[in-house]
Amino acid sequence: MKTNIKPFKKPIYVTRPFMPPLDEFCQGLEEIWGNKWLTNNGPVLQRYTKKMRDFLDVENITMFNNGTLALQIGLQGLGISGEVITTPFSFVATTHALHWNKIRPVFCDIEPDHYTLDPEKVEAAVTPWTTAILAVHVFGYPCNLDVLADIARRHNLKLIYDAAHAFGVKIDGKSIAQYGDLNMFSFHATKLYHSQEGGMLIIPNPSLKTEEEYLKNIVFKSEVEVVMPGTNAKMNEMQALMGLTMLKYVPQLIEKRRAITKLYREQLQSVPGIHLPPLPSDEVDYNYAYFPIEIDEREFGVGRDQLYEKLKEYNIFTRRYFYPLICDFACYRNVPVADPLETARGVAEQILALPIYYDLEFEDVERICDILLQINMHNRLT
Numbered sequence: 159m160k161t162n163i164k165p166f167k168k169p170i171y172v173t174r175p176f177m178p179p180l181d182e183f184c185q186g187l188e189e190i191w192g193n194k195w196l197t198n199n200g201p202v203l204q205r206y207t208k209k210m211r212d213f214l215d216v217e218n219i220t221m222f223n224n225g226t227l228a229l230q231i232g233l234q235g236l237g238i239s240g241e242v243i244t245t246p247f248s249f250v251a252t253t254h255a256l257h258w259n260k261i262r263p264v265f266c267d268i269e270p271d272h273y274t275l276d277p278e279k280v281e282a283a284v285t286p287w288t289t290a291i292l293a294v295h296v297f298g299y300p301c302n303l304d305v306l307a308d309i310a311r312r313h314n315l316k317l318i319y320d321a322a323h324a325f326g327v328k329i330d331g332k333s334i335a336q337y338g339d340l341n342m343f344s345f346h347a348t349k350l351y352h353s354q355e356g357g358m359l360i361i362p363n364p365s366l367k368t369e370e371e372y373l374k375n376i377v378f379k380s381e382v383e384v385v386m387p388g389t390n391a392k393m394n395e396m397q398a399l400m401g402l403t404m405l406k407y408v409p410q411l412i413e414k415r416r417a418i419t420k421l422y423r424e425q426l427q428s429v430p431g432i433h434l435p436p437l438p439s440d441e442v443d444y445n446y447a448y449f450p451i452e453i454d455e456r457e458f459g460v461g462r463d464q465l466y467e468k469l470k471e472y473n474i475f476t477r478r479y480f481y482p483l484i485c486d487f488a489c490y491r492n493v494p495v496a497d498p499l500e501t502a503r504g505v506a507e508q509i510l511a512l513p514i515y516y517d518l519e520f521e522d523v524e525r526i527c528d529i530l531l532q533i534n535m536h537n538r539l540t
C-alpha cells in the first residue's frame with residue numbers, strides 16, 4: 159500500500175461540465191447574431207427539438223429554461239391535484255414542483271439496491287386523494303417501470319418521472335423517455351448532458367397531446383387569448399445552441415463515465431465498509447451519471463460525514479447526495495409521513511457521491527481510491 163498520499167494540487171469536484179469545442183459553439187453564435195432571434199421558439203430551438211425527437215424516438219417534446227419549471231408546469235398541464243406519492247431521496251426540486259401546484263407530497267420509502275421508489279410501499283400509500291406517482295430515476299438507475307405502471311393503471315393514477323439523472327438511459331434499446339405519462343429531464347450544467355441550464359418535458363402518450371399544446375402556449379394560446387394562468391419558462395436560443403452542440407458528444411460522455419465507473423469498482427470492491435450499489439440489470443444501457451457509494455462506519459473505520467470532511471483535506475469535494483432527505487428540510491418537515499422511511503433514512507446516512515465527469519483523469523480516479531484506502535487502513539488500525 160502507498161502511504162502518505164499528498165492532497166491534490168487543484169480541487170477535484172464531484173462534477174465538472176463538459177465543454178464542447180468552442181469553434182462549434184461560435185458557428186452557431188454567428189447564426190444567432192445574424193438573424194437577431196434570441197428567444198420565442200427561434201430557429202436553433204426548432205432544430206434542437208427536432209434533433210432531440212430523433213435522438214429519443216419520441217414525438218411530444220417541449221423545451222424549458224430549466225428542469226424545475228418543466229416539472230412544475232408539466233404537473234399543472236396534466237391537472238394533477240390532491241396527493242402525489244413521491245420519494246424523499248432526491249434533489250429537493252422534485253418536491254418543490256409539487257408544492258407550487260398546491261399538491262400534498264406523500265413521501266414513500268425506497269428500495270435498498272438502487273434507491274428508487276419501493277413499489278410495495280407505493281401501493282400501500284395510495285388513498286382516495288392520490289392522483290399520481292412522481293418517481294425519480296435517481297442516479298440514472300431506472301425505477302421499477304413495469305410494476306409502477308401496473309400500480310398506476312390499477313388505481314387510475316398518472317405516472318410521472320423525474321428523469322433529471324437519466325438522460326441517455328435505455329431499456330432493451332428503448333429510451334427511458336418512452337415510459338410513463340410524463341418525463342422531465344434537466345439539462346443543468348451539473349448533469350451528464352447539459353445546455354448550461356435547461357429542461358425538457360416528454361409526453362409519451364400521443365392522446366395527451368392537448369395538454370402538451372396547453373403547455374407550449376402556457377402564456378398565450380394566441381395573441382389575444384390566455385387560457386390559464388401561466389408563467390414564463392422558455393428555453394432561449396443560446397441554451398438551445400449549447401444543447402444542440404452537445405448532443406453528438408453524449409455517447410462519448412457516457413463511455414468515459416463507464417470506464418471511470420469500471421476503474422472505481424475494481425479498486426473499491428474489496429475495501430471493507432465501502433458498499434457499491436449493484437449495476438443495473440443487463441437489459442439496461444446505463445448512463446453512469448453518478449458514482450454513489452455507501453460507507454458503513456463500523457467496517458470502514460470512519461463514518462460518512464467524517465470521510466466527507468477528511469476528503470476535503472485532500473482537496474476532494476464529494477457530495478452527500480441525497481442527505482438530508484427532502485422530508486427533513488425545514489419547509490417539508492411538517493408534512494405528515496406515515497411510513498418510517500427506514501431504507502431511505504439508512505441510505506441518506508451512508509451515501510456519498512464520488513467525483514465523476516468527462517475530464518477526470520484515470521490516474522486521478524486511482525489516486526482518489528488510494529486515498530480512500532489510506533483513510534480506511536489508518537482508521538481501522540488506530
Ligand SMILES: *Cc1c(COP(=O)(O)O)cnc(C)c1O
Binds near residue numbers: 251294
Ligand atoms: C437537477 C435536478 C432537478 C432540477 O433541475 P434544474 O434543471 O436544476 O432545475 C430536478 N430533479 C432532480 C432529481 C435533479 O437532479
